Amino acid sequence: MRFLYPLFSIVGFILLWTIAAFLIADPLLPGPVEVCSAIYREISSGALWHHLFITLWRVLASFIMAMVIGIGIGLAMGRSHMINGLFDPWLVFFLNIPALVVIFLCYIWGGLTEAAAIIAVVINKVPNVAVTLREGTRSLNYELEEMGQSFRYTQWQKFQHIILPQLQPFIVAAGRSGLSLIWKIVLVVEFIGRSDGVGFQLHTYFQLFDVAAILAYSLAFIAVMLLIEILIVQPWERYATRWRAEPA
Amino acid sequence: MQHVGVQSLLKVHIKNKTYLGANGVETQALKDAELTLTENSFTVFFGPSGCGKSTLLRILAGLDSDYEGEVHWAHPPKVGMVFQEPRLLPWRTVKENILLSADPTFSEQDFSQLVEVMGLTEMVSHFPGELSLGLSRRVAIARAFASKPNLLLLDEPFVSLDAPTAARLRQLVRTLWVDNPITAVMVTHDMREAVELGEEVLLFTARPGSIHDRLTILPTDRTSEATIEAKRSEVKSLYPHLFET
Ligand SMILES: Nc1ncnc2c1ncn2[C@@H]1O[C@H](COP(=O)(O)OP(=O)(O)O)[C@@H](O)[C@H]1O
Ligand SMILES: [Mg+2]
Numbered sequence: 330m331r332f333l334y335p336l337f338s339i340v341g342f343i344l345l346w347t348i349a350a351f352l353i354a355d356p357l358l359p360g361p362v363e364v365c366s367a368i369y370r371e372i373s374s375g376a377l378w379h380h381l382f383i384t385l386w387r388v389l390a391s392f393i394m395a396m397v398i399g400i401g402i403g404l405a406m407g408r409s410h411m412i413n414g415l416f417d418p419w420l421v422f423f424l425n426i427p428a429l430v431v432i433f434l435c436y437i438w439g440g441l442t443e444a445a446a447i448i449a450v451v452i453n454k455v456p457n458v459a460v461t462l463r464e465g466t467r468s469l470n471y472e473l474e475e476m477g478q479s480f481r482y483t484q485w486q487k488f489q490h491i492i493l494p495q496l497q498p499f500i501v502a503a504g505r506s507g508l509s510l511i512w513k514i515v516l517v518v519e520f521i522g523r524s525d526g527v528g529f530q531l532h533t534y535f536q537l538f539d540v541a542a543i544l545a546y547s548l549a550f551i552a553v554m555l556l557i558e559i560l561i562v563q564p565w566e567r568y569a570t571r572w573r574a575e576p577a
Numbered sequence: 578m579q580h581v582g583v584q585s586l587l588k589v590h591i592k593n594k595t596y597l598g599a600n601g602v603e604t605q606a607l608k609d610a611e612l613t614l615t616e617n618s619f620t621v622f623f624g625p626s627g628c629g630k631s632t633l634l635r636i637l638a639g640l641d642s643d644y645e646g647e648v649h650w651a652h653p654p655k656v657g658m659v660f661q662e663p664r665l666l667p668w669r670t671v672k673e674n675i676l677l678s679a680d681p682t683f684s685e686q687d688f689s690q691l692v693e694v695m696g697l698t699e700m701v702s703h704f705p706g707e708l709s710l711g712l713s714r715r716v717a718i719a720r721a722f723a724s725k726p727n728l729l730l731l732d733e734p735f736v737s738l739d740a741p742t743a744a745r746l747r748q749l750v751r752t753l754w755v756d757n758p759i760t761a762v763m764v765t766h767d768m769r770e771a772v773e774l775g776e777e778v779l780l781f782t783a784r785p786g787s788i789h790d791r792l793t794i795l796p797t798d799r800t801s802e803a804t805i806e807a808k809r810s811e812v813k814s815l816y817p818h819l820f821e822t
Contacts, residue, residue: 476664479638479656480678480724490677494668572668572704
């Protein structure tokens with residue numbers, strides 16, 4: 330039954346959507362059939378794969394950069410009062426600056442380039458990662474670190490076996506919210522200043538008022554992100570938390 | 578006995594060790610605590626809870642250097658520590674926990690042998706969360722052995738083990754100490770443990786802790802239940818404060 334309810338909900342929605350589209354009969358509210366044929370059209374022309382792939386590449390590049398930089402800053406802030414004091418005002422600043430302003434400034438100062446686009450996304454995401462990881466670092470277990478010290482663990486062993494496993498839930502949380510935030514920002518960045526990618530396509534079809542194509546690209550991208558969640562994020566999380574399993 | 582020439586490994590004089598609690602309240606844990614450890618000796622810290630035994634042990638382990646006083650080593654020790662809590666890595670298996678702390682010369686065969694004697698063979702691929710406290714303590718002891726220390730520090734290592742297991746592990750610690758050039762320090766508040774293992778028992782005062790007397794345990798003291806009990810009553814009548822628990 331647990332699986333039936335969501336299924337029921339989705340099928341119900343599609344039915345409602347079909348009926349509404351049929352009754353209103355306006356190209357600005359295309360039905361599921363029109364959206365599917367738009368997806369099919371974009372796939373067979375190769376455009377969907379092309380733009381999807383480019384957007385995915387941007388998401389991945391900025392995701393990795395934002396995570397690495399954010400984890401580094403968060404760790405340093407959680408460990409050192411001095412670094413925390415130095416960075417904290419800027420963290421608050423960058424947490425509250427509108428994403429759009431960062432994007433504009435990056436394009437103005439960096440030109441309409443790939444690097445400027447990626448940096449804009451990274452700047453938008455780093456503060457959230459840093460805040461989450463600072464919390465994680467502050468909650469580190471001191472007794473285990475002492476244990477590692479007494480048994481002469483190397484710095485790398487301490488990081489790998491004592492610190493990282495404790496930060497793992499925080500990294501997963503930052504990564505989860507990071508991925509969903511980043512792909513939305515990447516679309517905006519593409520919308521404003523790139524000539525390829527899903528965001529650029531949405532821009533084009535927005536000017537044409539082609540709602541079916543807009544929905545086609547959105548659905549395709551959501552599907553890809555869902556696949557990443559199911560095929561990569563969840564299995565990794567299960568693997569990393571297997572020690573939490575209850576005694577058999 | 579294993580003593581070839583008595584050399585001192587360590588001289589300690591802690592004039593003052595004070596903790597600053599989270600609420601700003603200061604607790605003086607140690608005051609003028611003095612001791613000398615001779616090479617390859619087995620020393621027991623005996624005293625009521627809260628008198629600073631763990632604190633002194635942590636200082637010997639080099640984990641705390643925030644004190645007034647001096648600690649002089651004849652040579653830097655290689656510490657193997659059994660903490661009062663097991664302190665295992667919950668996200669690593671029993672085997673990984675032991676091997677991560679093991680000496681480089683500790684072989685796969687040494688490992689099988691060690692877990693066999695410790696009664697942990699069935700458990701090596703389990704995670705600590707799946708073990709009882711008693712089993713976790715055994716892993717913690719195995720981990721300290723695997724690190725091949727020359728200074729073994731044991732902080733109430735046999736608490737909450739069932740009696741037969743505790744007796745077996747005491748025997749193991751004793752064998753390890755007899756067979757290897759190891760200096761051992763054990764914290765306990767159980768006189769049987771103290772007499773069974775120690776050569777010298779240091780009796781602590783209540784907090785702020787210092788060492789106000791020492792008992793020398795002769796090998797013959799360990800031989801029978803009756804002599805152990807006699808030792809216990811003797812200490813108890815002299816220092817009743819050591820036994821309030
Ligand atoms: N980290 C700490 N912060 C504040 N007080 C502490 C800390 N560790 C120990 N103490 C206090 O110092 C005293 C001695 O503690 P401890 O050495 O653990 O005693 P024992 O091992 O003899 O039971 C106790 O009163 C304890 O409350
Ligand atoms: Mg203690």
